Amino acid sequence: MKHTYLKMALLSTALVATGAQAQDAALTIESWRNDDLALWQDKIIPAFEAKHPGIKVQFTPTAPADYNAVLNSKLDAGSAGDLITCRPFDASLALYQAGHLTDLSDLDAMSNFSDVAKAAWQTDDGAATFCVPMASVIHGFIYNKDAFAELGIEVPVTEEEFFAALEKIKEDGSYIPMAMGTNDQWEAATMGYNNIGPNYWKGEEGRLALIRGEQKLTDPQWVEPYATLAKWAPxxxxxxxxxxxxxxxxxxTLGRAAIYPAGSWEISGFNAQAEFEMGAFKPPVKAAGDTCYISDHTDVGIGMNAASANPEAARAFLSWVASPEFAEIFGNALPGFFPLSDTPVELSDPLAKEFVGWRNDCERSIRSTYQILSRGTPNLENDTWGASVAAIKGTSTPEELGVKLQAGLDSWYKPQN
Amino acid sequence: MTRPRIRWHIPVFLAPAVVIYTAVMIFPLVNTLRLALFSKIDQERVFVGLDNFRTLFFDPIWSEQFWNALGNNFWFFLIHMLVQNPIGIVLAAILSHPRLRFSALYRSAIFVPTILSFVIVGFAWKLILSPIWGIAPSMLDAVGLKSLFAPWLGKEEYALTTLALISVWQFVGIPMMLIYAALLSIPDEVIEAGEVDGITGMAAFWKIKLPLILPSIGIISILTFVGNFNAFDLIYASQGALAGPDYSTDILGTFMYRTFFGFQLQLGDPHMGSAIASAMFAIILVGVCLYLYGVQSRMRRYQL
Incomplete structure (x- = not known):
């Protein structure tokens, strides 16, 4: 009696399992963007499933801080999802080298992306691309429009105008000129150094030269941003x-500070919090008319688990992620995370529109420390955090910082030329 | 003459503790020590002997961080020894005074922070000391001492001391309770006998009570030592894994965490992390041994 029950139970589970397999291919997405769960479930996945009947998609995010560790253990145990949201650069490269991510270079839709956009998910020689670029964040400054109007300040374009504006706000005294602290360190590097820096080292030109070893962190174009940061302190x-x-x-957002050195990911939060009108301006250039460079940093990509049971369905999904349709849904649902495909996307959020508009006027680059240069010990990115803070506090001169960073880099990095 | 029986109840009663202790303490500890002898080269785990320790102690980049963290750890410990334990003893002495009213209330109030989570303590103090929203600057302002205020947690020269004092605030209840219990166990007859001999008031504390509670003070010192060299939570909760500003609050715990699990773009290195953890283990072991054999065993005990 007992046996029959057990057999029946086993049989029925087997039937259910085969039944599900015959009907659909099911895909699971690993991600750290748990903030975006609703967006994926309500908008992105239904749009995809409507076009691809027979493929069922599930979005299963992990908390951002745990993502890398959880993903690694899932991949090692063979229980990870079919699609894997990719962190930029080395974290994903390590997964590719360990054989966990599939080479996607042959995906047709890859041609929708520029080289800069793909750089974050390529092998060092650019031969293999293993994630589809999804979104980038752009750096600049967000300002309080009401405060600027009240004090009669024009939006600064050059560095001189920028500091004149800060001085004027300080003199007036009703606003803190700029809201940034050095306690958490990363803002000084990310929203400070790598925000204004591309204008000095000419974006990709300088960044790639640094990787090739043709430029050094002691060169004026890499040291000067620290000198400018030092002038922020007062x-x-x-x-x-x-x-x-x-x-x-x-x-x-409480309206106590006039300018905020920003990354575009702030936009949705600020829209919800601030009760005044906000505008944005790009990192000021040295002289009017200079070419401007912006940090348009590739941040999110998506790739395919090499052990996926449904490679065809996964590829179909990735091709769709590379399409303009996805870009439009994603870009509008998450203002501040900008789709990377070459086809321009019409965004509705005015602040996000301002940010993305800079792509037309300026040269784009990514954060200087992210590709290759933060692979060793000491870690250049972490050191840049400390150096940017030291520059602002005035505990070291810009030249000393350049020498120290270059020495750290030299200790493990040998460029191939 | 019968052979002695095997006394089965001994292994049976020991087994649960031995099994659990081995599984959750001894095995991970030994495995950490083992991991410290390996390194990952080209996706392969290779045995490198003591190479990781050579890097840790002699490579300028690693050793600078290691000695900095160790030095900070000693400073952290010193503040606890100089501030927390004397205050704990004084509080216990006051609380055990027979004529103090509401002593139970004071005792609970001082002990409460000890049961709070590090995370709560870290964030609460960060808010209290915040130059923007904190009550510390406005309170100082109210008594006209605003000029004394500095963003302490953000200054290299003050941050570690500030955090050590926060930790003292949190844990001062523990030495207080232990000393309090020791003081209560001193029989009244001894004190009364002293009184007959003319030893009263402060003299009674120095000449009778203090020698009797010395063993408890010894235990507290060693608990403080182990606790401080294993500290991590408070620094991590308030300053993050980079232990800013400029590594001035970096202690062995945060250094190990950063190395083992990685941070931002820095990928985790379990092998170097294990090497640091092994060094921590060795330091604590040596400290505890020195104390147990050098001090505790020579301490004079009195039969009460």
């Missing part, structure tokens, strides 16, 4: 040394 408000990232966000 405008950062009292006690900026202990001011954290959320402090800065709150100071700005």
């Amino acid at each position: 405008y950062l408000g009292d006690g900026y040394e202990a001011q954290t990232y959320p402090d800065s966000q709150n100071l700005f």
Whole structure:
């Protein structure tokens, strides 16, 4: 009696399992963007499933801080999803080298992306691309339009105008000129150094030259941004040394600070919090008419688990992610995360539109420390955080910082020329 | 003459503790020590002997961080020894005074922070000391001492001391409770006998009570030592894994975490991380041994 029950139970599970297999290919997506769960479930996945009946997609995010560790253990155990959201550069490259990600260079839709967009998910020689670029974030400055109007300040274009504006806000005294702290360190490097830097080292030109070893971090174009950062200090408000990232966000959205050195990922949060009108301006150039360079940093990609049971379905999904249709849904649902495909996308959020508009006027680059150069010990990205903070606080001169960073890099990095 | 029986109840009663302790303590510990002898080269795990330790102690980049973290650890410990334990003893002495009213209330109030999570303590103090929203600057302002305020947690020269004092605030209840219990166990007859001999007040504390609670102070010192050299949570919760500003609050725990699990673009290196963890283990082991054999065993005990 007992046996029959067990057999029947086994039989029925087997039937259900085969039944499901015959009907659909099911895909699971691994991601750290748990903030975007609703967007994927309500908009992106239904749009895809409508076009591809027979493929069922599930979005299963992990908390951002745990993502890398959880993903690695899932991949090693063979229980990871079919599609894998890719962190930029080395974290994903390591997965590709370990054989966890499939080479996607032959995917037709890859031609929709520029080389800069793909660089984050390529082998060092650019021969294999293993993730489809999904989104980038752009750096610049967000400002309080009301405050600017009240004080009669024009949006600064050159560095001189920028510091004149800061000085004017400081003199007036009703606003903190700029909201940034050095407590968490990364803002100083990400929203400071790598925000204004591309104008000095001429974007990709300098970044690639640094990787090739033709330029050094002691060269003026790499040192000068630190000198400029040092000039920010008097405008950062009292006690900026202990001011954290959320402090800065709150100071700005509460209307107590006039300018916020930003990444475009702030847009949706700021739209919800701030009660005044916001505008954005790009990193100021040295002289009017200079070519401007912006940091349009590739941040999110998506690739395919080499052990996926449904490679065909996964490829279909990836091709769709590379399509303009996906770009339009994604870009509008997440203002501030900009699709990377070459076809321009019409965005509805005014602030996001301003940011993405710079792509037409300026040369694009990515953060200088992300590709290859942060592979060894000491880690150049972490060192840049410390150096940017030291520059602002004035604890080291820009030249000393350049020498120190280059020495750290030289200790393990041998460029191939 | 019968052979001695095997006393089965001994292994049976020992087994659960031995099995659990081996599984969750001894095995991970030995495995960490083992992991420290390997390195990953071209996706392969290779045995490198003591190479990781050579890197840690002699490579300028690693050793600078290691000695910095170790030095900070000693400073952290020193502040606890100089501030937390004396205050704990004084509080216990006051609390054990027979004529103090509401002593149970004070005792609970001082002990409460100890049961709070590090995360809560870290964030609460960060807010209290925040130059923007904190109550510390406005309170100082109210008494006209605003000029004394500095963004302490953001300054290289103050940050570690500030964090050590926060930790003292949190844990001062522990030495207080232990000393309090020791003080209560001193029989009244001893004190009264002293009184007959003319030893009263402060003299009674220095000459009678303090020698009797010395063993407890010894235990507290060693608990503080182990706790401080294993510290991590408070620094991580308030300053993050980079232990800013400029690594001035970096202690062995945060250094190990950053190395083992990686940070931002820095990929984790379990082997170097294990080497640091092994070094921590060795430092604590040596410290505890020195203390147990050098101090504790020579301490005079009194039969009460």
